[in-house]
Amino acid sequence: MSKEIKALEDNHTWSLVTLAPGKSPIGCKWVYKLKFNADGTLERYKVRLVAKGYTQQAGIDYEETFSPVVKMVIVRTILSIASIHDWPLYHLDVDNAFCKENFYTILVFYTKMVLGWRCPNRHCTQIVVVLVYVDDIVITSSNLALINAAKQLLQSNFKLKDLGLLRYFLGLEVARSIKDITLSQHKYTLELISSTGLSSARPSIIPLDQHVKFTSSDYDKQFDIFGDALLAALKIVKYIKSALGLGLFFPSDSSLYLTAYFDSDWASCLLTRRSVTGFCVFLGNSLLSRKSKKQITVSWSSSEAEYRAMTSVVYEIV
Structure with a gap:
């Protein structure tokens, strides 16, 4: 607990100010967690000091400090690209879950501007992609030197623990071979x-x-x-x-061609007579996204239901 408090203070998570008239302070609580390895063995004990978010309102009670959460579709997309281009995947752990607002869910570091690394071919673009889910980070790049430089950049701003190659992330077991990356639970x-x-x-x-x-x-x-x-x-x-x-299979010989399929089940809900949208999105042979969800309004015809389903999948892609 003392390490968590120190990490929050080192990151300047809060500032001590006088409570404004008519305002109520937001409470906090300790959350205790056990982190496990992929084989089920105990990795370490972990504790977090978290705000009671159910009492907060966006734009009023919080603006500058939050915990970034990457979408799982983005995680699967990056894993698919890493498998195709044979990019290494590394796992980092942040000591606490609070990050500043400019710590985006995906950070793309352009080498000339941020890391000072110069590409041998002036027309090539080398990047480092960092995925952040609260206090878990996955980092990958087409160049190992850029990954190491990005790690140093992050460690200079946040207290991190390098967990090595990606094996276990958000309850997902990551297995990698020459031919593919596989996700399982x-x-x-x-x-x-x-x-x-x-x-x-x-x-x-x-x-x-x-x-x-x-x-x-x-x-x-x-x-x-x-x-x-x-x-x-x-x-x-x-x-x-x-x-x-x-599990989910991301083959290394897949293409980068994006394909989407969708369908609708017109008026299938017996209670509301609303239709159900279903779609799936592939990058080559890798499944990135899938969903089956009841539409928000009643469609007057099966054609209208199909158009609503098409709108949903286009929104997902864009």
């Missing part, structure tokens, strides 16, 4: 199966019955529809048990 899957008491249950070959549609319990009673959401959820866990070895 084997450890999390085993914990999920154990917590539901299905360790000895028979695995299911399908996650869900094709014609099952979920509604509220009141709707089911009114229209005499038989369905049990709990049984369906347990069946999904049984399916996960049969798919322990599956």
